[in-house]
Amino acid sequence: MAAYWIAHVTVTDAQAYAAYQAQARGVFEAHGGRFLARGGRAVALEGAAFARHVIVEFPSIEDAQACYASDQYRAARALRRGAAEVQIAIVEDM
Numbered sequence: 001m002a003a004y005w006i007a008h009v010t011v012t013d014a015q016a017y018a019a020y021q022a023q024a025r026g027v028f029e030a031h032g033g034r035f036l037a038r039g040g041r042a043v044a045l046e047g048a049a050f051a052r053h054v055i056v057e058f059p060s061i062e063d064a065q066a067c068y069a070s071d072q073y074r075a076a077r078a079l080r081r082g083a084a085e086v087q088i089a090i091v092e093d094m
Contacts, residue, residue, distance in 0.1 A: 002093040003061035005033065008050035009086050016083035024076040031067035032059045050087070064090045
């Protein structure tokens with residue numbers, strides 16, 4: 001059953017965040033991830049407003065969790081540290 005990695009992001013250091021993006025993309029793809037939304041126009045209706053929203057579809061919640069826990073994504077997250085405020089959730093399809 002598919003699962004969706006949903007990230008809400010406000011970038012505070014564009015150069016460092018770009019380095020994270022360059023590395024993270026390959027990690028998502030290696031775990032079967034496919035971008036459904038990345039940036040683009042968004043409207044906050046309730047709660048905190050973030051500047052950027054990302055949705056990545058994975059074959060399963062286990063694949064998404066394995067991606068997050070992988071050494072490769074841990075290295076990508078290190079590049080993002082201090083470059084953005086981030087909230088991430090993984091949601092399983094119904």
